[in-house]
Amino acid sequence: AQRVTQPEKLLSVFKGAPVELKCNYSYSGSPELFWYVQYSRQRLQLLLRHISRESIKGFTADLNKGETSFHLKKPFAQEEDSAMYYCALTSQTSGSRLTFGEGTQLTVNP
Amino acid sequence: EPEVTQTPSHQVTQMGQEVILRCVPISNHLYFYWYRQILGQKVEFLVSFYNNEISEKSEIFDDQFSVERPDGSNFTLKIRSTKLEDSAMYFCASTFSGGPYNEQFFGPGTRLTVL
Structure with missing residues (x-):
């Protein structure tokens, strides 16, 4: 079975500070991993994916x-x-179903 | 930019009633999904759909759930006899091709409240 864990429900940092949102997974095969983001009153959208090795919005x-x-x-x-x-x-074996973590609410304070 | 749309944005129903949640995927997309998120919990996969049939379903997707693409543009989720625990946010998603690498495009969600 595949599982994703995000240990922090809430994370608060100040503007200009570094931020790290943690994600751990359990899966015996070769996973594909994504970060999705949901801004206030907007829909879920892809932020970045492991396979692309990209940097999005820093x-x-x-x-x-x-x-x-x-x-x-x-x-x-x-x-x-x-x-x-x-x-x-x-993953390749799970078809295209996404297994999500619990989510982390990030607040960046001025 | 094309977007997935969902109607209604909020549906209130009585326990035991049937509800149909509607989604219009992005027009050239071929793979469609339903997810749900009970308040305070994870987003959970319900079902995926391709070529007019279910490709995969989760253990949540039992006999009270069904999906349909009735007219080539809409993609619907029907819950036959709603229960209190069906109260959740339901998200539709679509993607052009299947497989694990592809971005899924999500709709804004329908909030279902079962009283």
């Missing part, structure tokens, strides 16, 4: 298979980063 995430983690990082948080962040997993 965010990056590295898949660490040894630690089974996919933490989301940004060196200098901005107020507009305040949102709900969901880590999600899918």
Whole structure:
């Protein structure tokens, strides 16, 4: 079975501070990992995906298979980063269903 | 930019009643999904749909649930006899191709309240 855990429900930082949102997963095969974001009163949208190895809005995430983690990082948080962040997993064998973590509400204070 | 749309935004119903939640996926997308999120809980997969049939369903998606693409543009989720525990936010999503790498585009959700 596949499982995603985000240990922090709430995370609060000041503008300009580094931010790290934690995500751990359990899956015995080769997972594909995503970060989705939901800004206030907006829909869930993809932020970044592991396979693209991209940086979006200054965010990056590295898949660490040894630690089974996919933490989301940004060196200098901005107020507009305040949102709900969901880590999600899918895999070749699970079809295309997304398994989500609980979500972390990030608040960036001025 | 094309978006997934869902109607209604909020549905209130009595326990035991049937509800139909509607979604219009992005027009050239071929794979469709329903997820739900009970308040304070995770977003959970319900079902995926491709080529007019269910590709995969979760253990949540029991006999009281059904999906349909009645007219080539709408994608519906029907709950036959609602229970209190069906109260949740229901999200529709679509993607052009299946497989694990693809971005799923989500609708804004329908909040279902069962009284």
